[in-house]
Each structure stands twice: as C-alpha cells, then as structure tokens.
Amino acid sequence: MSVEPNDPGAAPAAPAAPSDFIRDIVAQHVADQRYPRIVTRFPPEPNGYLHIGHAKSICLNFGLARENGGICNLRFDDTNPAKEDIEYVESITTDVRWLIAGWADDCLGFKPKGAHPAAITSHGKPDLYLGSSEPSALSSHLSTGSAAAEPFFASDYFDALHGYAIELIKRGQAYVCDLTPKETEEYRGAPDKPGRNSPFRDRSVAENLDLFARMTAGEFPDAARTLRAKIDMASPNMWLRDPLLYRIRHIPHYHAGDKWCVYPLYDYAHCLSDYLEGISHSVCSLEFVPHRALYDWVLAALDLPRPLPRQYEFAKLVPTYTLLSKRNILRLVQEKIVAGWDDPRLPTLSGLRRRGIPASAIRKFVTSVGVTTFNSVTDIAVFEHAVREELNTLAPRRLAVLKPIKIVLTNIPAGETISCDATNDPQSETPTTRPIALTREVFIESDDFAEVPPPKYFRLKPGGEVRLKYACIIKLDEIVKDAAGAISELRCTADLTTRAGGANVDRKVKGTIHWVSATQCLDAEVRLYDRLFTVAEPGAEDDFLKVVNPHSLEVVTAKLEPSLASATPADRFQFERLGYFALDPKDSTPGKLVFNRTISLKDTWAKK
RNA sequence: UGCCUGAUGGUGUAAUGGUAGCACAGGCGACUUUGACUCGCCUAGUCAUGGUUCGAAUCCAUGUCGGGCAGCCA
Numbered sequence: 174m175s176v177e178p179n180d181p182g183a184a185p186a187a188p189a190a191p192s193d194f195i196r197d198i199v200a201q202h203v204a205d206q207r208y209p210r211i212v213t214r215f216p217p218e219p220n221g222y223l224h225i226g227h228a229k230s231i232c233l234n235f236g237l238a239r240e241n242g243g244i245c246n247l248r249f250d251d252t253n254p255a256k257e258d259i260e261y262v263e264s265i266t267t268d269v270r271w272l273i274a275g276w277a278d279d280c281l282g283f284k285p286k287g288a289h290p291a292a293i294t295s296h297g298k299p300d301l302y303l304g305s306s307e308p309s310a311l312s313s314h315l316s317t318g319s320a321a322a323e324p325f326f327a328s329d330y331f332d333a334l335h336g337y338a339i340e341l342i343k344r345g346q347a348y349v350c351d352l353t354p355k356e357t358e359e360y361r362g363a364p365d366k367p368g369r370n371s372p373f374r375d376r377s378v379a380e381n382l383d384l385f386a387r388m389t390a391g392e393f394p395d396a397a398r399t400l401r402a403k404i405d406m407a408s409p410n411m412w413l414r415d416p417l418l419y420r421i422r423h424i425p426h427y428h429a430g431d432k433w434c435v436y437p438l439y440d441y442a443h444c445l446s447d448y449l450e451g452i453s454h455s456v457c458s459l460e461f462v463p464h465r466a467l468y469d470w471v472l473a474a475l476d477l478p479r480p481l482p483r484q485y486e487f488a489k490l491v492p493t494y495t496l497l498s499k500r501n502i503l504r505l506v507q508e509k510i511v512a513g514w515d516d517p518r519l520p521t522l523s524g525l526r527r528r529g530i531p532a533s534a535i536r537k538f539v540t541s542v543g544v545t546t547f548n549s550v551t552d553i554a555v556f557e558h559a560v561r562e563e564l565n566t567l568a569p570r571r572l573a574v575l576k577p578i579k580i581v582l583t584n585i586p587a588g589e590t591i592s593c594d595a596t597n598d599p600q601s602e603t604p605t606t607r608p609i610a611l612t613r614e615v616f617i618e619s620d621d622f623a624e625v626p627p628p629k630y631f632r633l634k635p636g637g638e639v640r641l642k643y644a645c646i647i648k649l650d651e652i653v654k655d656a657a658g659a660i661s662e663l664r665c666t667a668d669l670t671t672r673a674g675g676a677n678v679d680r681k682v683k684g685t686i687h688w689v690s691a692t693q694c695l696d697a698e699v700r701l702y703d704r705l706f707t708v709a710e711p712g713a714e715d716d717f718l719k720v721v722n723p724h725s726l727e728v729v730t731a732k733l734e735p736s737l738a739s740a741t742p743a744d745r746f747q748f749e750r751l752g753y754f755a756l757d758p759k760d761s762t763p764g765k766l767v768f769n770r771t772i773s774l775k776d777t778w779a780k781k
Numbered sequence: 782u783g784c785c786u787g788a789u790g791g792u793g794u795a796a797u798g799g800u801a802g803c804a805c806a807g808g809c810g811a812c813u814u815u816g817a818c819u820c821g822c823c824u825a826g827u828c829a830u831g832g833u834u835c836g837a838a839u840c841c842a843u844g845u846c847g848g849g850c851a852g853c854c855a
Contacts, residue, residue: 191795191803218855253854354853363851365783399853409784411851420853439855463785463850486786488848493792541804543794545787548848552792555805565818600818631816642814673814685814750815778816 211243529755
C-alpha cells in the first residue's frame with residue numbers, strides 16, 4: 174500500500190479548478206455559514222478497481238474540501254457482503270492516496286486508528302441520536318492525514334444504522350415485509366403504473382419490532398423478509414415505493430465479521446453514513462438523482478438535527494476509445510485481452526500509474542473537463558494533451574532507438590569514442606547536459622531511413638544528409654545488403670566539423686534524428702501501447718470484443734543510452750522524438766529493463 | 782405513452798437579461814540540433830417555433846431529440 178515517495182506525479186501542479194455549479198453552491202453555503210465545516214466524501218464500494226471516471230469524483234470531492242478548508246473522507250460503502258473484499262480496500266486506498274499526493278493529502282479525513290465511530294458518538298446510546306445536538310460529532314474527533322489512522326467504512330456504522338431502523342419502526346415509518354423478491358417486484362408496479370401496498374404494510378409496531386429482532390437474530394433464511402420504508406406505493410418516483418432498507422444475507426462481512434445476517438441497502442445506509450460523518454455535501458453521479466428524495470426522506474423521518482447533508486449530482490466522465498464499467502473491464506481481464514487490472518492499456522488508476530501517467534496529469538485532465546449535469550463524451554485527445562503537457566515539463570530527455578538499423582561512420586576509427594553533450598531539460602531556463610558517446614557504429618531508427626523516400630522526407634536517404642542530434646551531420650554513402658537483399662548496414666561519413674564547437678556547427682540540414690552508440694548502449698524491452706479499441710464508443714457496440722485493437726501492444730527490443738541503466742520506476746523520460754516512457758514497476762529488473770511507452774509525442778508528419 | 786433530467790462549434794466547457802469566450806481536435810504559417818515544445822493566424826456554435834423585453838444562449842410556452850428510473854447492487 175505504498176506510494177512512490179518521489180513520484181514526479183506528486184508534484185504540486187495544482188490546477189486552479191474553474192468554478193462550476195457545485196462549487197458555486199458550496200461557496201454560497203460557506204458564505205452563509207450553513208455548515209460548521211465543509212466535509213465531503215469519496216465513497217467507493219470495495220468491489221473493484223478505481224478508474225479514471227472515479228478520478229473525476231475524487232478530484233471534485235477533494236477539491237471542494239481543499240478549496241474550502243474542509244476535509245474529504247475516504248469511505249468504503251460496503252453494505253453488500255456478497256461483493257466486497259479487502260483486496261479492493263487496499264487497492265482503492267493506494268489509488269486515492271496516489272492521486273491526491275502532494276495536492277490534497279491534508280484534506281484526507283481519517284478516523285483515529287482503532288476508534289469505532291459509532292462508539293465515539295453514541296455515548297452509550299447506540300440506538301439513536303448519535304450526534305446528539307452536535308451534527309458533526311464524529312468529524313470533531315477526526316484527524317487528517319495521520320499515519321495512525323484509517324479510512325471510514327459504512328460497515329462500522331452497522332450498529333448505529335440498526336438502531337435508526339428500530340427508531341423508524343417505532344415511528345411507524347418502516348415495516349417488516351414477507352413478500353418474496355418476485356412478489357416485491359410485482360407489487361412495485363412500473364414507472365407508468367402505480368404499485369400496490371404490501372399485505373404486510375400495516376403490521377403493528379410491536380410485531381414489526383419483534384420480527385426485525387428475529388431477522389437480526391438469524392431466525393429466517395435469506396430473502397425471507399425485508400425491512401421496508403413506509404412511503405408511497407403510488408409515487409411516480411420508483412424509489413419512493415416502499416424501498417427496502419434491510420435484507421437478510423447469511424454471509425460474513427469482510428470488515429464487520431460474522432456479527433450480522435441483516436445488511437442495510439445503499440439508500441438507507443448512505444444518507445445516514447453521511448450524517449454520521451458530518452458530511453455537508455454528498456456529491457454523486459447523475460443516476461442517483463431519483464434517489465435524492467429517498468435520501469432526504471430517511472433523514473427527515475428520523476427527525477435528525479440540522480444542518481443535514483445534501484446530495485448533489487453531476488455527470489460521469491465518459492472518454493472516447495475507453496470502457497469504464499467494472500463489468501466490462503472485468504471481461505477484458507477474464508478474456509485475457511489484457512494482462513490484469515493494472516494492464517497499462519486499461520483506464521484503471523493502477524493501469525494508468527503503471528503506464529507512467531503522472532497523477533498530476535490525471536488531475537489536470539479531470540479538472541479541464543469541468544463539472545456539469547450534461548451527459549457528455551470527452552475526446553480522449555484532451556486526456557492525451559494533459560499527459561503530454563505535464564510530462565513535457567516533468568520528463569528529462571534521453572536517447573533511445575526502438576527499431577534499430579546500423580550505421581557505420583566510416584571516417585571514425587573503431588574503438589574511438591567522441592563525447593557529446595546532450596541536453597537533459599530543454600524546457601528549463603538553465604538546462605543541464607550529460608555526455609553521450611559517438612562511436613564508429615551507431616543505431617538509428619529504421620523509420621528515419623528510406624531507400625525510396627516519400628516527398629518532403631527530411632531524414633536519411635541515399636546520398637542525403639541528416640544531423641545526429643547533439644553530434645554531427647552525416648552523409649549516406651552506401652547501403653549494404655545481405656544475400657537475401659535485406660539491409661544490413663548503412664555506411665556514412667561524419668562531418669565532425671559540424672559538432673558543437675566545430676567550425677561548421679551552424680551548417681543546417683533539414684533533418685535531425687536520434688541515435689545511440691552501437692557499442693555503448695543497453696538492450697531493453699519496450700512496450701508500445703496504443704488505444705485498446707478501434708472505435709470511439711466501444712460501449713455502444715453489441716460486442717465490444719469485436720472492436721478491440723489488435724495492435725494495442727507492440728513489444729520491441731530497443732537500444733538505450735547507457736545512463737538509463739539507473740532508472741527507477743518513479744522516473745519519467747522523454748525518449749527524444751518518440752514519446753514519454755517509464756520503467757514498468759512490475760516486470761522490470763536491473764538485469765532486464767522493461768519500459769512502457771506512456772504516450773507518444775505528437776507526430777504531425779506521420780499524420781500526412 | 783408516468784416521473785425526473787438535460788440540449789452552446791467536430792468535442793468539452795464559459796457567458797447567471799447587455800460584445801457568444803476558452804480549451805482540445807482540425808487547417809495555415811513562424812521558430813526549431815525533437816516533423817516535439819513554443820508563438821501567430823484561421824475554420825467552426827446558442828435544438829426548433831412562438832412569446833416577454835430597448836435587449837434573450839439566459840426568462841416563459843409548446844415541440845423535437847438525448848439520458849435516467851421498475852436489484853433483496855452501489
């Protein structure tokens with residue numbers, strides 16, 4: 174669960190978020206002093222890995238806290254024991270910490286380690302009014318960022334939630350229903366057709382209390398009974414047709430253990446969890462709009478002290494050429510289209526991190542797309558632009574040749590080394606350099622040579638000249654082919670007077686290409702990634718497996734300049750004229766370097 | 782044909798009754814020891830029809846089109 178401490182992605186680069194309708198609302202509430210403190214939350218269910226869509230929510234929620242001197246709680250919304258696992262708690266925690274590192278870590282709300290929030294607030298009255306007159310009693314016990322602290326779990330509130338359920342029954346606002354799942358569905362009606370009341374709707378408080386106690390005690394099998402809110406079976410809002418509050422599940426819970434066999438449902442647990450944590454603004458995505466009435470109903474039915482948390486909804490991120498749902502990503506993993514949840518081609522945060530995308534680039538991207546209630550589709554080019562922009566300032570330059578072709582500089586004696594200075598950071602005001610070796614034999618990119626050049630080809634061609642970057646101009650004299658007719662080497666003459674400091678350094682040629690010494694270089698596996706899908710909206714296909722890009726991964730053995738031997742997974746590099754690359758944190762070893770191409774450089778020539 | 786919700790260049794977003802702007806993408810050019818970066822210029826938009834108003838992307842009405850809602854998932 175560690176995050177690379179010197180991850181360049183942790184660099185501040187705090188994008189100033191432009192305002193949006195949610196920030197405007199929060200700003201108004203701050204001005205009105207409506208809440209003692211702005212407290213938001215990021216509430217994933219630990220049933221899968223986080224992806225870039227979640228990053229939008231994380232940046233919004235943490236951004237809101239950060240901009241208003243508040244905190245944002247990482248809370249695991251773990252009310253369904255059938256789906257959740259500690260494995261996901263760990264990966265999600267890692268991903269969140271990585272994404273906000275250096276930007277909003279101070280806003281991360283934690284509970285003191287070992288403390289039980291319900292215990293903190295209940296004061297011996299575990300069943301009700303956990304906050305007493307203090308609406309955010311829990312948050313007053315919170316620390317932020319402390320190492321001896323842990324994130325929140327909805328399952329830590331099971332006692333409190335159960336107590337509230339009993340209170341709802343006592344108030345005549347909830348009842349135990351014996352309808353089967355099938356019957357429950359039938360009674361619910363349809364969006365354009367009212368439902369019918371359950372025959373169990375008018376049970377006495379005493380009977381409901383008894384039945385709920387026996388449900389809790391484990392007397393009944395799974396799905397035999399439910400606890401339901403008594404609202405309105407004819408409501409045009411389906412979520413108000415006596416929604417289920419509790420269901421029976423004889424399954425142990427990964428976090429709460431085997432104490433319970435009744436588990437609360439989302440709509441009941443979420444608003445109360447927000448309340449218990451003193452959340453002021455509960456921000457979620459648009460599909461929860463119809464749930465808001467229920468969110469408010471539960472809090473009102475319990476007559477909880479104000480100010481109450483409020484739910485606000487925004488549109489999810491939908492990038493082109495990308496599939497985001499857990500179900501679909503799972504299928505890609507299971508069908509072995511990708512190597513795992515952290516495959517660098519996946520939009521999971523672990524995949525993006527492994528690919529070398531800096532957290533700051535993800536923040537920049539999700540900030541740039543804004544927050545609205547319009548279901549939009551964001552061109553993945555906007556993401557790629559943010560990544561390049563970030564990496565351009567972050568990544569030192571290095572020389573590497575992906576698909577080598579050998580050049581022999583016939584006027585340089587074998588064994589001689591000419592040292593050249595290569596710039597590390599051309600964007601810097603005070604650039605630094607490192608020495609690289611020019612030798613008789615060098616590799617250049619095979620794309621940088623054409624025996625029959627297309628029009629306006631600036632690179633190496635028969636009889637032509639190019640500059641070897643940081644070194645000198647060379648002229649192609651002879652193409653040597655083997656018996657099969659394949660090119661084995663290119664014999665060139667180096668004009669050493671065009672080196673830095675040389676008499677003819679200013680002589681211009683149209684092309685400048687990258688290269689590495691053939692005798693002083695490193696071999697490395699380099700993985701070249703491309704979009705996983707060939708169409709902009711793979712989710713709109715009947716079967717997205719049919720539009721998987723067969724060339725989404727190409728593996729090459731590249732030649733690298735020797736300085737790359739000391740690279741670490743936290744480093745980012747630009748391999749000049751090629752793109753940005755980072756060491757694969759999983760597969761790379763000092764003996765066998767493996768680089769991932771994070772993203773290519775823009776290439777307006779290739780487009781033509 | 783229920784309820785909720787939305788619609789601004791190709792894409793995303795701003796303008797909160799007063800000059801429709803920004804970014805991405807695309808095009809052209811300058812610069813360049815990265816065909817990158819940077820810089821300059823250009824292309825291109827208020828869903829429709831009415832109404833209110835001196836003035837409407839914004840307010841009202843109607844329509845059109847899109848998204849969401851019938852898990853004991855979240």
